[in-house]
Every structure is written in structure tokens, then in C-alpha cells.
Amino acid sequence: MKWSTLAIPVLVAVLLVYALVKKVNVYKAFIEGVGESLRSLVSLLPYLAAMLTAISLLKGSGALSFFTGLISPIAEKVGVKAPLVPLIALRPFSGSGALAMLKEILSEYGADSPVGREASVIVGSTETVFYTVSVYFGAVGVTKTRQAVPAAIISGLVGTAVGLVLA
């Protein structure tokens, strides 16, 4: 997809000029946005530290490859490559965990390998389903969640399947 490398500079240029026409102080807005992102990065770090500690122990001890070996014959029957199995299992629970797992996969197999592309698309096209559901229902104290959880899980499975096909 070489055109995407051209589309982004063009889109950014259009955005900046449009904002200028709309009398936005582009410079000030950019700095404000970057400042906010730093705060999010700092609050993300502890979550990444916890998840990477767990993943690093599972990987280093060989427990992860044992689990992957156990699941992979079944997974490969439905077209899921073995290294993707732990990623798909972790994705609905933890965004930072999935990101950490993605990095492991990309550094081991290469970012542009088929597995690397599939892993990237899966992480990008799915959400932390259980996190989202618990934050929102938790906020209003709704306990009869009805179709929300199964619908969210089906949506995650469809996103993963379509991602695997398109990657």
C-alpha cells in the first residue's frame, strides 16, 4: 500500500491549512495536544510495566511456548498462526498487554512478515472488550447487561477474523 505513505503528508498539510483558515492557533493547539499525550504516556507506563513483567516471566520460563504448542494444532485448523494465539487471548483484557505482546511478535518474526502484519491488524481493529464493558456498566451500576457482552465478543471475533483475512 504505497499510496498510504503519500496520503498522510497530504492529509496533514490539508488539516493544517484548513485549521489556519478557521483561525485556529495551530502552533498552540499542537503544543497543547502533545502536552496532553505526555500525561497519557506517563499514566500508561505502570500498566505496561505490570503486563510486560507477566509476559516476560511467561516467555522466559517457557510456559508461553508450552501453551502455544498446546493450542496451535487447533488454532491452525481455523487459520490462526500459533504466535497469534496468546495475543488474541490477551487482547480483550488489556490494551497495554496486547501492545507489549505485539512488540514481542514483531521483534521475533519481523514487522513486515505475514504473522507481523496479522498481529498488527488484530491489535488495531479490536478493542479491550472486557475493560470497556466493565468501565461503562460499572459507572452506572448496571448489573443486567443483557446482550451487550455477547454482542461485544462477537464483534471482537469478527474484527479478528476479517483482520486475519485482509492482513
Place this chain on the structure above:
Amino acid sequence: MYAYFSGMMNWVFVILTAIGLAVFAAKGDGEGAMTALAEGTGGALQLTLELAGPFMLWSGLFKVAEKAGLTESLSRLMRKPLSLLMPDLGDAAAPVSLNLAANFFGLGNAATPFGIEAVRRLDRGDGRASDSMAMFIALNASAVELLPTSVIAVRAACGSADPYGIVVPTFIASLAAAFAAVVSAKLLGKVIK
């Protein structure tokens, strides 16, 4: 409000960590366990630094888009189609569309407060999810995002020749996920009372 979730993650974290440590112990490899522990937190710092560059860039640009009124025009555009999905949308229309717009532009942190306001306005105080609330939450669990900036950052950090090459398939897959969320929330809503 994060109580449900942090309770669940508590278990996930302890079980995963304990399994890893137990396997190390069974092998008698204490040194390996210490190395793995150090790599975990050190790796987190390194990953944060790798994420930082692209994340700062896109957050800056998204703020420019927000100030130029682009997120607001998007939410106005979405109001009509949204009320088709959520019949009893009512005064939740504004936070619902702002939440989905923020998610679309990859501003997850900005999206959450709008999302919480949206479920508050959709809530009828009976402890039960209405069809509209279930639809909103199912939609939120399917990430329709214009630019998956963190994935792009990790790809760039891992030496990809084309870090943006996954943008189009990712977008299409996330649209499919959203479509599946809508259809299954509508259909299952008739079955699960």
C-alpha cells in the same frame, strides 16, 4: 467505577505471574526468573519511549483538528444515523457522538468521559441495560479508528519498511467489527430480555 475491571485484572496479573514464576522454580532457574523480571519493567520503559514519538505527533495534530471544529462537525453528521441504531437516544445524543468521534480519531482518553456521560443519560436507574445502552457499549467495544497510532509506532520501532501499510486493512476489519456489533446487539436484544 473501575472496581469490576481492576478486580479482574488483579486475577489475570497474579495468575500469569505466578505461572511464570512456578515454571522457573520447577526448573530450578532462579537466575532466569530474575532476568525475566528485570526485562519486564525495563522493557516497559523502552516501549513507552518508542511509543512516545508518533503518539506525541498525532496527539498534537488531533488537537489541531479538534480546535478546527472537525470533531464537532463529525458528531453533528452522526446524530441522524445514530438515532436509527439507538431509538431512545434522547439527550444522550451529544455525548454518544462525541465519544464515538473521539474514538474514531484515536483519542481514547478523551472518549472515556463522554462515554460515561452517555451511559448515565441512557440509564433508567433500574440496574438493567436498555437496548440503546447495550448498543452503545457494544459499539464502543468495536474500535473504529482512523489511525491506530500505537500499532504504527510499534511497527516503526520494530524496523518495519512500511509502518502505515496496515492502516487500510485495519480500518476495514474494524468496520466489519462495528457492523457485527450492531447486528448482534439488535438481534440478541430480541432474545435476551
